[in-house]
Amino acid sequence: MTDQSVEIAEITTEVDRLAAEAIAAAEGAASLAELKEIRGQHLGKKSPMGGFKAKLGSLDPEDRKVAGQALNEANRAVGDAFSTAESALGDAARRRQLETERLDLTEIRREAQRGHLHLVTQARYRLEDVFIAMGYQVAEGPEVETAWYNFEALNIPDWHPARGEFDTIFVNLGEPEEVMLRSHTSPVQIRTMENQEPPIYIVAPGRTFRTDTADATHLPAFNQIEGLVVDRGITMADLAGTIDAFIKAFFGAEVNTRLRPSYFPFTEPSAEFDISMPDGSWLELGGCGMVNPQVLANCGIDPEEWQGFAFGFGIDRLAVMRYGLDDIRELVNNDVRFLRQF
């Protein structure tokens, strides 16, 4: 081996070593900036690899070829290592950028607040359910009525003192005091009997209106539920039993009911019904009675063949009692802090 060949072997070994070092450095770069710096150190003019290039000129042609080839291969391998590192670091940088610039839209979404039915609506639906379970149907009528349905057919002629008790809100239509906001749900009795053959078993819930000023126990717009049964052989015992059954179904088996004699033009005899309180006292809930034969006749039903009973009471007042509210106006103040409790 000549000195020359020793020298050339040393050169190629050294080139391989430098190349391996450069590749390892490229693979170890933590960022594109660092990679750029490493590239300068290992491939630049002043780098050891760059130095070899300058040395090639002093070799004889045979050796220059061998060394040049080794240097080219080393440069290619190092170049490849740098481009691989560069694209890997570029990908990582882009991923990091996407991650940090991502808009977290889930943060804006709030859990939607879900509401529920108003407690008067809940009471109304529960009452309907109780009566449907007893075989009744739910009937409805208009909130604006004529004197015939609101009064006349219910045996309240215009001269009757009971008219005054209803504190009616009249509508400026037709003859004076002919059209009105219904002051009770009893007109639905008339509409049902006019349109339906007995036997009839209905409840009619709905809004009613009076000129009352709102206070702790009154609302000018309130809700009633009316009951009407017309069938053969109906007696006051059926009425008392029905009232007791639905009150127990609504309030609980421990609650009792009683009837007290009263007066309504559309029932004869008439009664008011009370429910028992835990402390033994009685609370008045509504009115009831046997349908006045005159009312049946007004609707074209033969009172000799058919008898009936009817009842009516305020749903809002029922809710007030059931939940022990101390002001009925809470029901319409629309304060969600109040409504949410029920």
Ligand code: DAH
């Ligand atoms: N309509 C009456 C009122 O609003 C309540 C009422 C009493 C209804 C007796 C009835 C009944 O059906 O039989 O004051």
